[in-house]
Amino acid sequence: MQSSSPKRKTSFYLLAGFFGLFILFLYGPMLSIFILSFQGVQGSMTFPLRDASTHWFGDLFTSTRYGDLGGAFRRSMIMAIAALALTAVICFFAGLAFRKRFWGSGPIFYLAIVSLVIPGLLLSFGIGQMFQLSGMPLHWMISGLGAHLSWTLPFGLLIMFAVLNRFDSSWEEAARDAGATPSQILRYVTLPILFPGLIAVALFGFTLSYDEFPRSLLTLGTRNTLPLEVANMTSSVTTPALYAIGTITTVISLVVIAVAFSAIAIVQRRRSKRMATS
Amino acid sequence: MSAKGEIRIEKISKAFGSLLAVKDVDLSIPAGSYCCMLGPSGCGKTTLLRMIAGHETPTSGRILIGGEDVTDVPTGSRGTALMFQNYALFPHLSVLDNVAFSLKVQGQGTAQRRDQAMNMLKRVQLSHLAERVPAQLSGGQQQRVALARALVTNPQVLLLDEPLSALDEFLRLRMRSELKRLQTELGITFVHVTHTQPEAIALADQVIIMDHGVVEQSGHPREIYDQPHSPYVARFMGGQNVIFGTVGTKGKDGFAVTDEADNKYKLDSALALAKGQKVAFAVRRDGAKLASGKGRSDNAIKGEIRNIEYQGTFVKVALKTCQKDEFLVYLSDGEYFASPRKVGETVSAIWPIERNHYLEGENNSSGDPTGH
Numbered sequence: 001m002q003s004s005s006p007k008r009k010t011s012f013y014l015l016a017g018f019f020g021l022f023i024l025f026l027y028g029p030m031l032s033i034f035i036l037s038f039q040g041v042q043g044s045m046t047f048p049l050r051d052a053s054t055h056w057f058g059d060l061f062t063s064t065r066y067g068d069l070g071g072a073f074r075r076s077m078i079m080a081i082a083a084l085a086l087t088a089v090i091c092f093f094a095g096l097a098f099r100k101r102f103w104g105s106g107p108i109f110y111l112a113i114v115s116l117v118i119p120g121l122l123l124s125f126g127i128g129q130m131f132q133l134s135g136m137p138l139h140w141m142i143s144g145l146g147a148h149l150s151w152t153l154p155f156g157l158l159i160m161f162a163v164l165n166r167f168d169s170s171w172e173e174a175a176r177d178a179g180a181t182p183s184q185i186l187r188y189v190t191l192p193i194l195f196p197g198l199i200a201v202a203l204f205g206f207t208l209s210y211d212e213f214p215r216s217l218l219t220l221g222t223r224n225t226l227p228l229e230v231a232n233m234t235s236s237v238t239t240p241a242l243y244a245i246g247t248i249t250t251v252i253s254l255v256v257i258a259v260a261f262s263a264i265a266i267v268q269r270r271r272s273k274r275m276a277t278s
Numbered sequence: 279m280s281a282k283g284e285i286r287i288e289k290i291s292k293a294f295g296s297l298l299a300v301k302d303v304d305l306s307i308p309a310g311s312y313c314c315m316l317g318p319s320g321c322g323k324t325t326l327l328r329m330i331a332g333h334e335t336p337t338s339g340r341i342l343i344g345g346e347d348v349t350d351v352p353t354g355s356r357g358t359a360l361m362f363q364n365y366a367l368f369p370h371l372s373v374l375d376n377v378a379f380s381l382k383v384q385g386q387g388t389a390q391r392r393d394q395a396m397n398m399l400k401r402v403q404l405s406h407l408a409e410r411v412p413a414q415l416s417g418g419q420q421q422r423v424a425l426a427r428a429l430v431t432n433p434q435v436l437l438l439d440e441p442l443s444a445l446d447e448f449l450r451l452r453m454r455s456e457l458k459r460l461q462t463e464l465g466i467t468f469v470h471v472t473h474t475q476p477e478a479i480a481l482a483d484q485v486i487i488m489d490h491g492v493v494e495q496s497g498h499p500r501e502i503y504d505q506p507h508s509p510y511v512a513r514f515m516g517g518q519n520v521i522f523g524t525v526g527t528k529g530k531d532g533f534a535v536t537d538e539a540d541n542k543y544k545l546d547s548a549l550a551l552a553k554g555q556k557v558a559f560a561v562r563r564d565g566a567k568l569a570s571g572k573g574r575s576d577n578a579i580k581g582e583i584r585n586i587e588y589q590g591t592f593v594k595v596a597l598k599t600c601q602k603d604e605f606l607v608y609l610s611d612g613e614y615f616a617s618p619r620k621v622g623e624t625v626s627a628i629w630p631i632e633r634n635h636y637l638e639g640e641n642n643s644s645g646d647p648t649g650h
Contacts, residue, residue, distance in 0.1 A: 170366035173333055178380030178431065179354030188383070192370045 037243035056244040072229035080210040087205025095160030120214030128218035138221035147215040163197030281309035283434035283467040290339035301491040314478035317488035359428035367412035374408040508639025518560040539600035565633040571624035578628035
């Protein structure tokens with residue numbers, strides 16, 4: 001038996017309805033793509049689902065009409081991992097540096113943040129122009145990665161500030177007082193305490209780069225990354241294979257996030273395990 | 279040769295931008311003593327402590343520990359250990375590893391340093407919590423861990439920054455006596471910063487009372503309590519009434535002093551005072567008696583009773599007088615209840631001439647521990 005609860009007000013149902021719509025809007029499209037990617041051989045790009053199969057996933061890997069999809073995926077992964085590593089390392093040290101009011105720290109901070117405001121497409125144009133002017137060829141791992149970093153670094157720096165907000169610098173002082181050298185303080189105190197936050201920074205570096213479209217448009221040179229490749233395909237490919245790509249990339253994103261969260265969980269487990277065993 | 283753990287501070291100043299936090303301080307703290315640095319917040323006591331620890335670099339002057347100039351010696355290799363006000367325990371390490379931290383950075387092996395840390399934890403009665411992380415400990419337990427972490431390096435000098443301020447009243451008293459016991463046992467120099475006067479009196483062999491970046495007075499707690507140097511020290515240490523007056527003629531029993539309401543006092547004839555000079559002197563609160571407000575006697579102050587508080591062993595009577603501060607009289611409870619008083623009654627507080635203690639220092643700050 002349900003215990004008697006006070007009668008809900010109308011506002012509760014209105015707000016709950018609104019929240020339901022919000023959830024539907026967030027996950028509905030993703031869910032439809034996910035379902036339609038399992039369309040049968042005879043099925044079209046729209047509902048209804050006929051004879052569910054994994055045909056279009058196989059088609060992606062066997063057919064030649066999708067161009068260099070595997071290469072684009074590989075490049076996207078390499079770039080995203082490079083962005084992850086560079087964002088984590090640079091934002092970690094930049095965040096630590098900005099704790100001090102060094103000479104010019106204000107202007108440098110604003111310069112770093114302004115690139116968040118500049119439209120990505122414009123930035124993409126500019127980088128393309130700059131490389132052309134200086135006679136350097138565009139390359140996805142050079143101009144492309146640079147364009148992605150202009151997006152991930154300021155983002156990562158802002159997250160790092162939030163992470164550092166809860167960091168008490170007297171921990172470092174206590175380590176110094178115990179005779180630790182600056183590198184020991186970094187290794188034994190600062191880095192381990194900030195590590196969970198740092199994973200969040202790295203994760204943003206990865207996902208922001210992995211699905212970046214506007215900043216990639218004119219900076220990649222002759223080879224495409226996955227978002228550009230998929231965008232190209234929308235005009236030429238008219239099969240549910242497109243949805244299969246969507247499903248695969250979403251799953252990969254989820255796996256990366258899951259790996260990151262388990263990394264945080266493992267760190268915390270190790271801490272509590274050390275506490276439990278004597 | 280100077281003894282290990284002796285601290286000498288020579289002409290130390292510290293400026294933060296245009297703000298002079300510590301001004302030209304000269305101090306000497308004997309080896310193996312318990313020293314309390316006392317003063318309101320912002321008086322420079324913590325800055326001075328941090329300079330001894332090496333967390334701040336003096337703008338000018340020298341610091342010597344055990345006869346050795348350590349002014350430019352880095353923190354962690356000058357024989358000091360600092361216990362932080364918020365304890366600053368490493369949140370990601372177990373209690374045991376927190377204590378073993380300094381041994382780890384010295385390069386000691388895991389087993390050896392954990393052994394040593396465990397011994398230190400036994401000393402502060404926390405060995406049963408060795409595997410916990412700091413977040414799982416109470417405030418008092420965290421403080422013992424911080425203490426163990428500081429002591430594991432065998433420092434010559436232990437520096438404590440407001441070590442008891444985060445504890446509740448009951449724990450504070452317990453930890454206070456524990457600190458004193460530890461210091462006696464270890465025989466090393468303790469320098470303890472506080473803004474609470476009873477803490478300083480109870481613990482210290484030497485009290486250093488500061489204000490506005492300078493040392494107002496330094497000495498044994500009894501000397502500071504009984505013979506304050508200035509109105510500020512008298513108010514800050516408590517237990518004293520400060521009276522201002524003007525010097526009159528010198529008689530055979532001392533200088534006549536009169537205040538604004540024509541109360542008459544006497545100051546020692548050995549003092550070098552001039553007629554017409556404004557002077558301040560202190561009278562201990564437990565040195566005065568109450569008499570009826572009729573008539574006028576020498577070395578007495580007239581006032582209206584504002585408040586009467588029973589304190590168990592004594593009764594505290596507050597008088598509103600012509601002086602800026604309330605005049606407080608502590609009467610033993612037997613004495614008070616032999617002739618109880620009423621609020622609003624006009625009485626005289628009267629005391630023997632030799633109770634008058636002339637205040638030569640000029641600092642007239644309020645002595646409010648939270649600032650000015």
